[in-house]
Amino acid sequence: MNIDLCRIIDLPKISDPRGNLTFIEGMRHISFDIRRVYYTYDVPGGADRGGHAHKALHQLIIAMSGSFDVTLDDGRNKKKFHLNRSYQGLYVCPMMWRYLDNFSSGSVCMVLASNLYEVSDYYRDYNEFISAVISK
Secondary structure (H helix, E strand, C coil): CCHHHCEEEECCEECCCCCCEECCCECCCECCCCCEEEEEECCCCCCCEEEEEECCCCEEEEEEECCEEEEEECCCCEEEEEECCCCEEEEECCCCEEEEECCCCCCEEEEEECCCCCHHHEECCHHHHHHHHHHC
16 A cells, blocks of 8 residues: 555534534545544553554544654655644555554544454564565
8 A cells, every 4th residue: 555545634523612523434534434443541651552554454543632643654655644633533544554652641542443353454573564565
């Protein structure tokens, strides 16, 4: 996959004096059905997350609170995104190595995924990932 397919998506935002509301509908606001949702929180200062790629999984990464950086790597190019708005999400296509770091205190990272957890969908070794990219 090409890193240019990964992009920030503006999600619907309904502003209200009582508080804002954002919603996400699979196959409407994002290009996949949502099969799994997970989130990370209480990430210690200086820690990072990610460090893997998915063979087939599509994801939308959202900073629900606070901020963090996401570095994507398609095996040829790298691109860094700073997430800090709960009404924006980063679409990550398959075959994209990712690192999440620079978490602010109290940040919450929510991920919408196109499929259920499947260990065989992961590349956890960067050299293995690069070999797969080169062979395609």
